[in-house]
Amino acid sequence: MLVKLFGAAVQGIDATIITIEVNSSRGCMFYLVGLPDSAVKESHQRIISALQVNGYKMPTSNIVINMAPADIRKEGSAYDLPLAIGMLAANKTIACDKLPHYLIMGELSLDGSIQPIKGALPIAIKAREDGLEGIIIPLQNAREAAVVNNLKVFGVSNIKEVIEFFNNECILEPTKVNTREEFYEQQxxxxxxxxxxxxxxxxxxxxxxxxxxxxxxxxxxxxxxxxxxxxxxxxxxxxxxxxxxxxxxxxxxxxxxxxxxxxxxxxxxxxxxxxxxxxxxxxxxxxxxxxxxxxxxxxxxxxxxxxxxxxxxxxxxxxxxxxxxxxxxxxxxxxxxxxxxxxxxxxxxxxxxxxxxxxxxxxxxxxxxxxxxxxxxxxxxxxxxxxxxxxxxxxxxxxxxxxxxxxxxxxIRERVIRARKTQEKRFSAHPGIHNNAQMTSKLLTIYAQPDKQGLNLLKQAMNRLNLSARAYDRILKVARTIADLEGSDNILSTHLAEAIGYRNLDRENWAG
Known part of the structure; x- marks a missing residue:
């Protein structure tokens, strides 16, 4: 019997859906393909022990498991649980009607308990993007994944809970988190x-x-x-x-x-x-x-x-x-x-x-x-x-x-927030620029040009203090921020004077 279920691989900070195909036929061999690493290959022994301890028999038929797409390397022990569920489903120990609607990930201990995994949040985000109804992950990761809206997140602590859930022998309660309330309470x-x-x-x-x-x-x-x-x-x-x-x-x-x-x-x-x-x-x-x-x-x-x-x-x-x-x-x-x-x-x-x-x-x-x-x-x-x-x-x-x-x-934070809001409004038409430190040379000519008096002050300071040429843009950026803190649209000589004071280490004999 051939069954399909879903796991996920994390690449960077994003996840990719992995389709786990399990085929059970006459014979007694076990094959795992799809570019698994050593930790994934070792899952066979963990699955055997976890099933035996919890009163289930390891399928004795010929089992071939493919993890697609096969050109992505599958790493880590988080595939233990989906592989075990897939093998039991192919052997008709588990009903298959719910399997296509859920993504399953988790590491198995020898006694069948489920250990936490890495990347639960990007996995949950990907599951929602692909239209899956829910995910089944370790209980320790449930709150982390539950911040994703419109997705049922079931936290489980033992493989027996997962088997009984798919066989409609028990009901799992989805984990719910009031994301906004918790987020703003702790800020x-x-x-x-x-x-x-x-x-x-x-x-x-x-x-x-x-x-x-x-x-x-x-x-x-x-x-x-x-x-x-x-x-x-x-x-x-x-x-x-x-x-x-x-x-x-x-x-x-x-x-x-x-x-x-x-x-x-x-x-x-x-x-x-x-x-x-x-x-x-x-x-x-x-x-x-x-x-x-x-x-x-x-x-x-x-x-x-x-x-x-x-x-x-x-x-x-x-x-x-x-x-x-x-x-x-x-x-x-x-x-x-x-x-x-x-x-x-x-x-x-x-x-x-x-x-x-x-x-x-x-x-x-x-x-x-x-x-x-x-x-x-x-x-x-x-x-x-x-x-x-x-x-x-x-x-x-x-x-x-x-x-x-x-x-x-x-x-202090109130003044900082006010200044940041001014910058967000200023750079709203410039994607990727959110604050003064990110300004390019082109933006400096638009938003950070001092008046004639300020330019004279800057010239005198650079000559008298032997400031390097690289300090010029930095001084203008800092002066723009000081002006924002003061609520000033223009950069005044007082703002420049304070900004120059913050470059007193940038001299010709400093660090080459």
Missing amino acids: NLYESDFSEVKGQENVKRALEVAAAGGHNIIMIGAPGSGKSMMSKRLPSILPPLSLNESLETTKIHSVAGKLGRNSSLISKRPFRDPHHTISQVAMVGGGSFPQPGEISLAHNGVLFLDELPEFNRNVLEVLRQPLEDRKITISRARWSIEYPASFMLVASMNPCPCGYYNHPTKACVCNPGQVQKYLNKISGPLLDRIDIQIEIVPVPFDKMSDKRQGESSAS
């Missing part, structure tokens, strides 16, 4: 707040400007000056995720297996802070079994690189293209995958190996050659993609001992 819940930060008003202002325009920022200062502390509070002042952004972000984390059990939509912007020993593949993605890297996991959020010069130079250089294109394409001999990577880069570093160069009270023990060598670990092309560069000095004692709280993240 403003942050453990850390800028009101806890003592002093550092100039740095908080720089972070506000960066958040308002989506600008990359680097902070340089002595150990203990608050670089990491303030960076970790940056998500609390970023605009909240939209539902579309949340769905795309959740898909990436779902494919990577980073969602917690019983999770649904991600409601807060991601904050990723990889260690400086990270490899190139872990940063950008890829590998033998392609997975999203840190830059994709930070999509629509923040990628924080602490102690930037300690990262391998090759790892830092691979960031250059994603920072411009806001996506990463990973190409190999047999496949090519594209992951989104639109993130804010936030970096911090010490000014020298000992950490106290230009410190107001502690002497630096590094010689000039060591300092320059340390700074040169950051290449000019990478620095060129960082709009805001700011030096941080330690907080004096009187500020640290002040018990008064600073401005809250909620107040």
